Amino acid sequence: MTAATPVAASSAADPLPETGTGPNRRKALAALAIRLGALLTFAFIMLYFALTARGFLSAYNAFNVVEQSAILGVLAFGTAVVIVGGGAEVQTGGIDLSIAANAGLCAAVFATLSTAGFNPTVVLLATLGTGLAVGALNAFAVVGLGILPLLATLAVMNVAAGLELTLTENTVVSAASPVLAFLQTGRFLGVSTLAWTLILFSALMILVVHHTAVGPRLYAVGGHPEAARAAGLDVGAYVAGTYLFSGFCAAFASVLLVSRLSASTPGTGELLLSVLAAALLGTVFSRRFVPTMGGTLLSTLFIGFLANGFQLLGVSSYWVAGVQGALILLVVAVTSFARPQEH
């Protein structure tokens, strides 16, 4: 349902709706086949786990997966928004490779300041400031200097990872505060705080991106920057905004991360593969192969269930990384072939 909305939204801002002619028609059919194929594959894998993995179907397990996917989900939304605003072309479009490293840095700031005894409000503001600062650096590199996002954010990823190491000396920095305790153990209607966070954050993202004026403008900026500029939109500001938002998501995710682990730990950067897989996989649910918020949520949960199902079946967790890598390749390859020609 949610996957259909942005298509309409994006078409509304689309000056060149492609219908009719031969190659485009074939592309549209191929796109439909991919969309259905992806959904069927999802359904088939879920069904397979349901039939073979003991306990997979229980509500307890399902909410576990939602809870485990919260951090990934927040980061995937950040990446999805960057891809929407920067355009979904793989080589030149929007991407934020620094988001996971940024989350690691924010977690380090959060834990270090908490341990140093700063006021929780100050700690939260500093964490948020760190995330936004890294986002601003990305925005400056991409919009201000015109560097390809793939390279700009790769460089910033290393800056963030380096700062995290400097701050933590690659050690575990434990943190404890009432806010963290609430996030870690709080429950409402039997559902944990972290699971609620994903549910509410997703709802908010779907609402803002697909049901307010911001969404169509963002899709227009990413899909047809010239047209958007002609229509009076400040393309640079929108693109910069997506990187700032991605920085915000990194900061937000870092708080969830520290609450879950009671500490900042090395290795947050390893989340990048899952984040990219979730954001890119989310594109197969739209007609034009651009990320949608519903699609991003769906693919985030899919990746969560994949790891969970593998564990329940006793398959080594190392396979999960391999499968995620393969999924990224598959999605990028398939959508590059099937994506309607924009120019």
Next chain:
Amino acid sequence: MSESRSPRAKALLATAAVTALFAGTAFAQDGKLSLEGKTIGVTVIGTDHDWDLKAYQGQLDEIEKLGGEAIALDAGRNDQTQISQIQTLIAQQPDAIIEQLGNLDVLNPWLQKIKDAGIPLFTVDTATPLAINNTTSNNYAIGADLALQMVSDMGGKGKVLVFNGFYSVPVCKIRYDMMKYVLGSYPEVEIIEPELRDVIPNTIQSAYSNVTDMLTKYPNEGDVGAVWACWDVPQIGATQAIQAAGRKGVQTYGVDGSPEYVEMVADPDSPAGAVAAQQPYEIGKTAVDNVARHLAGQEVPPFTFLPAVLITKANAAETAGPFLPKK
């Protein structure tokens, strides 16, 4: 016991007695141990080092041998993965969970959840009051013995480079604290500040460059007398760095008994000074035996120590054999 036994036989008897003591109740009702029809969850932070892998393998082999079913989870050195695995493991309701190594600050709330879920918790190398039993080496003794060997080799004075990147790992905390305690009696042995940080991954490369840098910073013979770490993988890099720099009078000291490092200690020309070699496979196996005992209704002590051997340059010819790389 007759008085006519040879000294060798006496020594053997003594060894057997000590082993029996260490292994706790191992000899009491063995043979009847079984995990038939039981599911045991095993969660480890990683299996990328010799010690980790052997302890993990020891557990899995013993679970299979006793007829149980293992849910074996390797978190690949990622704390977040381990937490998610533990969470899912709790949902699977195994008959017991064995947790191996990891950061206690991160683990504690989740170990508590295992306990709250009514699942008996056992640990390997993780000292926590939440576990029914922790099977491990006597890290207090290891820490003190290794430090005393180091102080002795240094002649009671000099400076020590210390790797202290894993204080949040309980066994490292114990060994480090014991080393400091020993140094308390030898004020002429000083730790160089700031301490170094050993890391995972890239442990060996990182230690190599750290020690190379420090030898450059302290360029004269006698500036540095020893390099200490709570395990031995960084010491492989440290030893190589000292050798490459051609420095005399610096020796390295570590714990675990990784074959490559034991080989260095056994080599008279290498600056590797001593290593406390443990029996990770036996530790893993014994942890499972403890689970079986507990599930059979027997009393299990809060900790079980497996003996470790301090391999030094002086005794390597007699002690290093079983720990050397398999040719």
